[in-house]
Amino acid sequence: MVGSPVLFVAIPLLAAFIIPLAGMMWKNSVRVIPGLVLAFMFFLSISLMGYVNEHGTIVEVLAGWKPPIGINLVFSPFTGFLTTLMTFLGFIVWLYSYKFKRNVDFEPSMKYFMLLMLLVTGSVGIVLTGDIFNMFVFIEIVSISGYGLTSFYTRRDSAEAAFKFLFMGAIASTFLLIAIMIIYSQLGTLNIADIADKMPMMNHKLKVLSLVFFILAIGVEAEIFPLNGWAPDVYTEAPGPIGAAFAGIVVKAAIYASVRLVYTMYDFSGAFDLFIIIGLITFIMAETTALRQDQLKRMLAYSSIGQMGLVMIAFGIGTKEGVYAALFLMFNHAIIKSLLFFSGSYLVFNKKNKYIKHVNGMGKYLPITSVLFTIGAFAIIGLPPFAGFWSKLAILTAAADNKMVVLIAVILIISILEAVYYLRVVNRIYFYDKKEKTEPKKPSINALVAMISLGIIVLVIGFYPDLISGILDRAAADLMDKGNYIKDVLTLNK
Amino acid sequence: MEKYLNILNIAIYGSAVLLMLIGLYGALTKKSLIKIVLGLSILDSGVHLLMIAIGYLKDGTAPIFSPGNEDKMNIMVDPIPQALVLTAIVIGFGVTAVALSLVIRLYRHHNTLRIDEIKKLKW
Numbered sequence: 001m002v003g004s005p006v007l008f009v010a011i012p013l014l015a016a017f018i019i020p021l022a023g024m025m026w027k028n029s030v031r032v033i034p035g036l037v038l039a040f041m042f043f044l045s046i047s048l049m050g051y052v053n054e055h056g057t058i059v060e061v062l063a064g065w066k067p068p069i070g071i072n073l074v075f076s077p078f079t080g081f082l083t084t085l086m087t088f089l090g091f092i093v094w095l096y097s098y099k100f101k102r103n104v105d106f107e108p109s110m111k112y113f114m115l116l117m118l119l120v121t122g123s124v125g126i127v128l129t130g131d132i133f134n135m136f137v138f139i140e141i142v143s144i145s146g147y148g149l150t151s152f153y154t155r156r157d158s159a160e161a162a163f164k165f166l167f168m169g170a171i172a173s174t175f176l177l178i179a180i181m182i183i184y185s186q187l188g189t190l191n192i193a194d195i196a197d198k199m200p201m202m203n204h205k206l207k208v209l210s211l212v213f214f215i216l217a218i219g220v221e222a223e224i225f226p227l228n229g230w231a232p233d234v235y236t237e238a239p240g241p242i243g244a245a246f247a248g249i250v251v252k253a254a255i256y257a258s259v260r261l262v263y264t265m266y267d268f269s270g271a272f273d274l275f276i277i278i279g280l281i282t283f284i285m286a287e288t289t290a291l292r293q294d295q296l297k298r299m300l301a302y303s304s305i306g307q308m309g310l311v312m313i314a315f316g317i318g319t320k321e322g323v324y325a326a327l328f329l330m331f332n333h334a335i336i337k338s339l340l341f342f343s344g345s346y347l348v349f350n351k352k353n354k355y356i357k358h359v360n361g362m363g364k365y366l367p368i369t370s371v372l373f374t375i376g377a378f379a380i381i382g383l384p385p386f387a388g389f390w391s392k393l394a395i396l397t398a399a400a401d402n403k404m405v406v407l408i409a410v411i412l413i414i415s416i417l418e419a420v421y422y423l424r425v426v427n428r429i430y431f432y433d434k435k436e437k438t439e440p441k442k443p444s445i446n447a448l449v450a451m452i453s454l455g456i457i458v459l460v461i462g463f464y465p466d467l468i469s470g471i472l473d474r475a476a477a478d479l480m481d482k483g484n485y486i487k488d489v490l491t492l493n494k
Numbered sequence: 495m496e497k498y499l500n501i502l503n504i505a506i507y508g509s510a511v512l513l514m515l516i517g518l519y520g521a522l523t524k525k526s527l528i529k530i531v532l533g534l535s536i537l538d539s540g541v542h543l544l545m546i547a548i549g550y551l552k553d554g555t556a557p558i559f560s561p562g563n564e565d566k567m568n569i570m571v572d573p574i575p576q577a578l579v580l581t582a583i584v585i586g587f588g589v590t591a592v593a594l595s596l597v598i599r600l601y602r603h604h605n606t607l608r609i610d611e612i613k614k615l616k617w
Binding site for chain 2: 151154167181
């Protein structure tokens, strides 16, 4: 083994605290350190994935207390897949924002990179941890750094967006604590595998109550419909790359948490129907709202919420094909939505309110960025030969296997709406004339590299989906195999 | 004795739930940002009290295996909820501090603390 999963939490956390100290000696280190750390985490995650494929799940015991007493980290094909995705996106976000605020002050960029490191720490921690209270702590790390990043720009209405986010997040965290305490008072354990093992003993009413509190709490971060009031504001007001970090890293971690609850911890099948209903409401509401937005980032935010609804639907189907489709969609959404946020924020750079009409005629002025945005738009609609096509096809076939005809119809109808509002923007980019006199901002070289590599991934996965279908298949099988998870953690066959 | 214990239980759990309801009421209905933050903080305290109550044991001792105390395992209070509360208090403190700093920012930006005058962002 090359390294242990605990490094995924320890190293970025350490880096977040070292950044201001190192910054005192060499100012550029605040930009360099996060990149090195994220690149290291990405390579560590890939090599651990290789190890896991050969030797099975790694269970890392912290502080010498074996589960169920101590805290443990679980690096399985499923959590490993998400960790790889998150660290990769973290690296891309760092690459994109390398020159962020370069010409302004030293202090804002230092804070930005510190909070970014904390955001990655928390998200990866949520995915790796095998203890629900530990998960609560990581969710709080993500939330608090999220509030900080949202209110980054003092000029905009960012404090208002951050306060909204904080209000919902604080109530959600108390709900999460209540749910954890219900579980603990009934089963006397906090370890996820142990809870899953003992769950049949629990009083049925309290089981439902605790699940409701869990879903309410995690739903805030996972952008489930009635709880996602913060999301559009945060995506609009936060710095551009942070929108991508939220869509690609934070929300994925929250979806992981809710999936882990329903698939592993709880043992009733009604929860799957709940997932489908929540997902459908979220999907329909978000996509119809996205249709009438006139600000680009808000439109992307609602589209992001809608995609999360689709992921919930796919998880709710409950078969292995459904999980496969959901994981594929999570991967695609992380890559494509980051590409859209990156290229979109250059298309409306420095424009007040970031209206969609500001992209008029940008095809001539920013050719590469426009092409990349178009690739992203086509991919997220699900046009072949882009990556999004395969994930949508996987969801539809998974639904068809279970004879969910209405579901297929709804997904297809809403997809048309999605096509309408994305193609509207693409139409404006290429076939409208630019009215304003201001010169558009050319993307810096590092941002261009980040965007182009995402665009290449979208195309490559579109032409060769088999490249990742093996990984997704193993991850889906790992999630479905609840008994194996419990056995791996509780018996510790290292 | 039994009755006394029952009343005590109701008093502790009841006050925890009451605190949570007061906090939720304050957070959801008040218009002043400071009062909202206060409400969130009261809600937090209610949950903390609930957590402590779950680990409570009448006539319990501290969960330390000191010499001469090895056989008292049955009457030791559960240390885990206390450890959790300690963590939760620290997190709650951090959230309150961030919330108050955001309130200061909002006040400087809008010159008011009333939430119905700050609504610029809408769904």
